Amino acid sequence: MTRKELFKNTLRKSVHAWKLINELPLSDDESLMLRHFMDQPGFLDLHWRMFVPAIKGQGTEEQKQKWLPLANKMQIIGCYAQTELGHGSNVQGLETTATFDPQTDQFILHSPTQTSSKWWPGGLGKVSTHAVIYARLITDGKDHGVHGFIVQLRNMDDHSPLPGITIGDIGVKFGNGAYNSMDNGFLMFDKFCIPRDQMLMRLSKVTREGKYVPSDVPRQLMYGTMVSVRQTIVSNASIAMARAVCIATRYSAVRRQFGSQNGGIETQVIDYKTQQNRLFPLLASAYAFRFVGEWLKWLYTDVTQRLEASDFATLPEAHACTAGLKSMTTSATSDGIEECRKLCGGHGYLWCSGLPELFAVYVPACTYEGDNVVLQLQVARFLMKTVSQLGSGKAPAGTTAYMGRAKHLLQCRSSIRKAEDWLNPAMVLETFEARALRMAVSCANNLSKFENQEQGFSELLADLVEAAIAHCQLIVVSKFIVKLEGEIKGKGVKNQLKNLCYIYALHLIHKHLGDFLSTNSITSEQASLANHQLRSLYTQVRPNAVALVDAFDYTDHYLGSVLGRYDGNVYPKLFEEALKDPLNDTVVPDGYHEYIRPLIKQHLRSARL
Ligand SMILES: CC/C=C\C/C=C\C/C=C\C/C=C/C(=O)SCCNC(=O)CCNC(=O)[C@H](O)C(C)(C)COP(=O)(O)OP(=O)(O)OC[C@H]1O[C@@H](n2cnc3c(N)ncnc32)[C@H](O)[C@@H]1OP(=O)(O)O
Numbered sequence: 143m144t145r146k147e148l149f150k151n152t153l154r155k156s157v158h159a160w161k162l163i164n165e166l167p168l169s170d171d172e173s174l175m176l177r178h179f180m181d182q183p184g185f186l187d188l189h190w191r192m193f194v195p196a197i198k199g200q201g202t203e204e205q206k207q208k209w210l211p212l213a214n215k216m217q218i219i220g221c222y223a224q225t226e227l228g229h230g231s232n233v234q235g236l237e238t239t240a241t242f243d244p245q246t247d248q249f250i251l252h253s254p255t256q257t258s259s260k261w262w263p264g265g266l267g268k269v270s271t272h273a274v275i276y277a278r279l280i281t282d283g284k285d286h287g288v289h290g291f292i293v294q295l296r297n298m299d300d301h302s303p304l305p306g307i308t309i310g311d312i313g314v315k316f317g318n319g320a321y322n323s324m325d326n327g328f329l330m331f332d333k334f335c336i337p338r339d340q341m342l343m344r345l346s347k348v349t350r351e352g353k354y355v356p357s358d359v360p361r362q363l364m365y366g367t368m369v370s371v372r373q374t375i376v377s378n379a380s381i382a383m384a385r386a387v388c389i390a391t392r393y394s395a396v397r398r399q400f401g402s403q404n405g406g407i408e409t410q411v412i413d414y415k416t417q418q419n420r421l422f423p424l425l426a427s428a429y430a431f432r433f434v435g436e437w438l439k440w441l442y443t444d445v446t447q448r449l450e451a452s453d454f455a456t457l458p459e460a461h462a463c464t465a466g467l468k469s470m471t472t473s474a475t476s477d478g479i480e481e482c483r484k485l486c487g488g489h490g491y492l493w494c495s496g497l498p499e500l501f502a503v504y505v506p507a508c509t510y511e512g513d514n515v516v517l518q519l520q521v522a523r524f525l526m527k528t529v530s531q532l533g534s535g536k537a538p539a540g541t542t543a544y545m546g547r548a549k550h551l552l553q554c555r556s557s558i559r560k561a562e563d564w565l566n567p568a569m570v571l572e573t574f575e576a577r578a579l580r581m582a583v584s585c586a587n588n589l590s591k592f593e594n595q596e597q598g599f600s601e602l603l604a605d606l607v608e609a610a611i612a613h614c615q616l617i618v619v620s621k622f623i624v625k626l627e628g629e630i631k632g633k634g635v636k637n638q639l640k641n642l643c644y645i646y647a648l649h650l651i652h653k654h655l656g657d658f659l660s661t662n663s664i665t666s667e668q669a670s671l672a673n674h675q676l677r678s679l680y681t682q683v684r685p686n687a688v689a690l691v692d693a694f695d696y697t698d699h700y701l702g703s704v705l706g707r708y709d710g711n712v713y714p715k716l717f718e719e720a721l722k723d724p725l726n727d728t729v730v731p732d733g734y735h736e737y738i739r740p741l742i743k744q745h746l747r748s749a750r751l
């Protein structure tokens with residue numbers, strides 16, 4: 143499809159999905175599943191996952207009563223317009239202004255510079271009638287920082303931009319289809335006025351007289367919509383990783399190369415330890431991310447309930463966990479999808495393998511809802527704060543509770559003696575805890591050598607990110623172990639999950655061996671025992687690998703992959719797909735008479751001479 147066709151077709155699908163949601167009717171959770179099966183980025187994502195939650199989280203009761211019924215019936219369509227051309231990560235650096243005019247009781251929205259143009263918001267370019275806009279609030283010449291406003295963008299009769307608004311699509315993005323179904327947009331305000339009651343005023347207010355009244359709740363609640371979406375992105379990472387792994391596993395069982403004895407059949411590539419060493423950790427990650435995603439959903443629900451009761455104690459941890467896990471799981475999934483493409487050899491590069499499109503549509507997850515490095519630095523700040531409070535009498539809680547055992551974890555030596563010890567949950571956990579804590583403490587010690595903490599933080603950014611990743615990996619490993627300790631239905635399922643859990647943990651040890659060795663969390667002998675155990679786990683997973691991806695229950699239609707077909711009938715279907723290509727419509731291609739024939743004839747002439 144051309145971009146225009148793709149965009150229009152996504153509108154058609156979105157509206158059809160909305161019709162089904164109402165007609166069937168579907169619950170909120172089921173509606174999200176429908177979005178998942180629609181399988182194309184579109185304006186509904188931003189409307190339901192960001193615009194509506196932003197109003198719910200930051201609007202007053204009155205504002206919610208006014209706007210939510212309209213949004214819930216989709217009589218208005220909204221997006222989340224925060225990022226600007228010049229600033230995305232640095233939200234405090236946004237330039238759009240919202241200046242209160244006491245004469246008219248309005249805010250004047252203005253884009254003072256080119257870099258202040260809103261740039262990237264999904265659904266903004268062509269669809270949304272409204273947006274939650276983030277702009278600097280100015281009253282009586284004073285800048286109060288960034289706040290949210292509900293703004294109508296387009297005329298409700300003919301969809302034209304309202305006077306004072308310049309709006310459009312930012313252009314083609316990475317890949318052919320992929321994220322191009324979405325109208326990520328730009329927007330500029332030229333002294334555009336909105337009524338005062340369209341500032342989202344749950345967190346702070348501007349009175350009729352123009353007085354700014356800050357609230358007594360943390361200003362970070364303004365970032366609440368991002369926390370909510372980051373949480374869902376973690377579960378989505380599992381879905382995308384599982385999809386790629388399903389394709390690569392099934393195809394690896396079908397594909398044969400080398401090893402033929404006396405004209406017999408060749409070896410299935412899944413039987414090569416190198417293939418297993420690349421593939422099975424990704425299979426394990428798909429399960430691991432699912433379980434940590436379930437836990438994160440619980441954490442998010444818990445913090446939401448606490449916030450409603452004005453208990454803000456767990457907000458920093460919820461922020462650190464959602465930011466860090468969003469970052470870690472999306473980076474691993476993007477890399478994992480690309481690895482799955484390579485695991486499928488040359489055919490993985492064909493569009494009909496389903497992998498190029500999956501990669502192209504998935505990879506911006508490393509950037510949207512917060513650049514992955516910027517987010518790990520938030521985790522690092524949280525860890526440095528926690529380390530600095532050790533010994534102050536305030537016991538670390540939640541995912542940093544292990545830091546409370548710092549005295550032990552800083553000096554303990556791993557008691558792994560044989561390969562099977564690496565299947566002991568307590569020993570594995572202690573190894574990850576020791577490594578995470580020692581990395582964090584090492585950063586804190588290095589930081590303390592700087593007179594200026596901010597300068598020290600800047601200097602140590604790379605180490606801090608690594609410490610944050612170590613902490614996040616510990617969370618994922620520990621939640622997988624917790625899952626195994628709970629009730630698991632199905633004969634033999636627990637054993638399979640156990641294998642995957644230890645593959646997940648041990649492959650991380652192998653991958654980050656430098657960390658584990660340099661922090662003395664393990665010795666090189668223990669590392670080689672871990673590798674030995676890992677190979678043994680691969681052998682145990684091998685007979686069940688296909689069943690473990692079938693368990694994701696993805697239909698062929700959803701997978702959209704000739705290589706990942708359930709029936710394994712890959713080669714005839716590759717031919718079928720090839721023959722569908724428009725280049726094969728004619729035997730002699732367009733351009734033959736114009737370019738190929740004259741070229742050949744010229745050579746023939748010179749050959750005769
Ligand atoms: C398939 C997908 C499925 C579903 C999704 C559907 C749609 C989604 C797809 C695409 C849509 C994409 C949308 C977007 O991208 S929207 C824009 C997203 N933008 C960002 O994420 C920007 C990232 N930047 C930030 O979040 C902040 O600027 C940053 C946290 C980096 C820094 O903020 P600030 O300068 O204010 O903070 P600091 O001085 O560093 O920290 C102050 C203090 O605040 C704490 N903090 C920061 N953020 C939060 C938060 N969200 N919640 C709670 N607390 C927070 C921070 O830890 C500091 O605490 P303290 O040290 O105690 O002072």
Ligand SMILES: Cc1cc2nc3c(=O)[nH]c(=O)nc-3n(C[C@H](O)[C@H](O)[C@H](O)COP(=O)(O)OP(=O)(O)OC[C@H]3O[C@@H](n4cnc5c(N)ncnc54)[C@H](O)[C@@H]3O)c2cc1C
Nearest residue numbers: 222223224225229230231262263264506509510511512515
């Ligand atoms: C597909 C897609 C959809 C999007 N949808 C929306 C949307 O609906 N609404 C919306 O408002 N926005 C949206 N965005 C914008 C997105 O949120 C931002 O692009 C994202 O937050 C990253 O910000 P940035 O582009 O400013 O990156 P930058 O911050 O400019 O990053 C550039 C580089 O600088 C590094 N860097 C930046 N700051 C630091 C630092 N402090 N320390 C170390 N390194 C640093 C980063 O790691 C990165 O390598 C979308 C983006 C994409 C790609």
